[in-house]
Amino acid sequence: MVMNCYPPCPQPDLTLGMPPHSDYGFLTLLLQDEVKGLQIQHKENWVTVEPIPGSFVVNVGDHLEIFSNGRYKSVLHRVLVNSMNYRISVASLHSLPFKSTVQPCPKLISETNPRRYMDTDFATFLDYIKSRDSTKKSFLQSRKLTS
Numbered sequence: 001m002v003m004n005c006y007p008p009c010p011q012p013d014l015t016l017g018m019p020p021h022s023d024y025g026f027l028t029l030l031l032q033d034e035v036k037g038l039q040i041q042h043k044e045n046w047v048t049v050e051p052i053p054g055s056f057v058v059n060v061g062d063h064l065e066i067f068s069n070g071r072y073k074s075v076l077h078r079v080l081v082n083s084m085n086y087r088i089s090v091a092s093l094h095s096l097p098f099k100s101t102v103q104p105c106p107k108l109i110s111e112t113n114p115r116r117y118m119d120t121d122f123a124t125f126l127d128y129i130k131s132r133d134s135t136k137k138s139f140l141q142s143r144k145l146t147s
């Protein structure tokens with residue numbers, strides 16, 4: 001579980017509360033307070049996720065995209081800050097144990113729908129973070145098979 005606190009920022013146009021990223025695991029359940037800030041990328045646009053009191057935002061993570069062989073998309077998201085209010089969010093991250101391997105579900109692979117992702121595990125993720133690749137493309141992009 002991750003708790004995020006975004007203090008008011010005097011120049012919100014010059015920074016971000018959290019840079020664009022997708023979540024590493026299967027699913028993230030996110031509780032946000034009444035202060036706006038979370039945005040998801042949809043067709044090249046950033047769309048604000050309106051806070052609904054007492055509700056969770058459910059984000060598909062990289063592992064679910066890989067497991068579903070691309071049927072479910074791991075959503076790119078970011079957080080804006082504002083000059084007036086503190087914002088607090090609580091993210092509950094759900095993924096497999098670190099040593100487990102995630103791969104496209106065999107039942108979803110066929111001649112017409114070939115495997116789209118390499119196997120992956122936590123060690124691969126750490127290697128990726130350490131490598132220079134991380135500045136060029138996302139971890140999920142780095143697991144995609146090209147053909």
Ligand SMILES: O=C(O)CCC(=O)C(=O)O
Pocket residue numbers: 002004018023030032037038077079088089091
């Ligand atoms: O603060 C938010 O609304 C999002 C936080 C987030 O994306 C994360 O913790 O991975």
Ligand SMILES: [Fe+2]
Pocket residue numbers: 021022023077
């Ligand atoms: Fe996130």
